[in-house]
Amino acid sequence: WTTAVEVGAAGAECRNVTAGELCYRHLVWAMEEGILRRPDWYPGLTPSSSWDEFQQFLHDEGVDGCPEPCEREACAVVWGRCGGGDSWAGPTCCEAGSFCEVLDEWYSQ
Incomplete structure (x- = not known):
């Protein structure tokens, strides 16, 4: 976050x-x-x-100063590419219930 x-x-x-x-x-x-x-x-x-x-x-609803959330990038779907190295421009988060597994410096899923 x-x-x-x-x-x-x-x-x-x-x-x-x-x-x-x-x-x-x-x-x-x-x-x-x-x-x-x-x-x-x-x-x-x-x-x-x-x-x-x-x-x-x-x-x-004005609940205890909860701010408006900022837009987030779209997260990777199950089995989709995520994370990645320094040059990665795709999703860096995963949909709920998933996690991003780093396979090597160039590829994460």
């Missing part, structure tokens, strides 16, 4: 929250417990909604 402050599409400040922040704790609770216990509190979201979708929802 990035902690840098960026400017979102609408010109407003955006930031992807990190561990230790109050908003992070709200996100974890909402994704792991809240959506399961009270799905009616999260219209438009499901248990499979992304971290950024939950953060955007909490921001829109």
Whole structure:
């Protein structure tokens, strides 16, 4: 997760929250417990909604200063290429439930 402050599409400040922040704790609770216990509190979201979708929802609801999330790059799909060396311009993250295995300095999957 990035902690840098960026400017979102609408010109407003955006930031992807990190561990230790109050908003992070709200996100974890909402994704792991809240959506399961009270799905009616999260219209438009499901248990499979992304971290950024939950953060955007909490921001829109004005929850304890949760900032608007910045756009993230698309993550690699299962068995797709990810990571890579210094010259890699593709995804550096993997879809939820996956991880990037470094095979050598030129190839990761």
